[in-house]
Amino acid sequence: MSIVSGILENVTEVARRAGASRLCQVNLRIGVMREVVPEAMDLAWEVLCEEDPLTDGCKLTVEDVYPESVCNACGERFTHDRFHLRCPVCGSADTRLIHGRELDIISIEVEHPDEPSQP
Structure with missing residues (x-):
């Protein structure tokens, strides 16, 4: 939960500074020696993303x-x-x-207010 919380804190700050209306996807690179449990990370991602309209529905790729x-x-x-x-x-x-x-944020995909929503 703390890993996901830290990632979301960083990417939402960047997205807000960029004027994004929505965070669509976050792409990570994680080393297997870090011993992150994918299922636990997915669950934490789902739960924590729902707490903020900016991240609600955001996809995670690893x-x-x-x-x-x-x-x-x-x-x-x-x-x-x-x-x-x-x-x-x-x-x-x-x-x-x-x-x-590694535990790197590779990229984020955002939507800006002037862009149409992706289906």
Whole structure:
């Protein structure tokens, strides 16, 4: 709930400053290492969007970012799941996560008062 609340706070502020009459869609990029539960996020989004006429009916799209690390021992860049962080080339556990913990607002789509509503 707090993640969604923070996102909505940021995007509604931007939309209002831009003179938007309605926030139509928010596009996020979230790393799977962030361990956000999609169902909980969807429910929180639905509930919190209903509280403000600017966000009521706003759609949420999420792009998953899968883990990628670099080995500090040999320099190998590799993808992996949440649990296997060892370098597949040299076996070192001295690795650094470079992707997979993102929580980024990529874009928002708004409607302005002078634009017709989308069906």
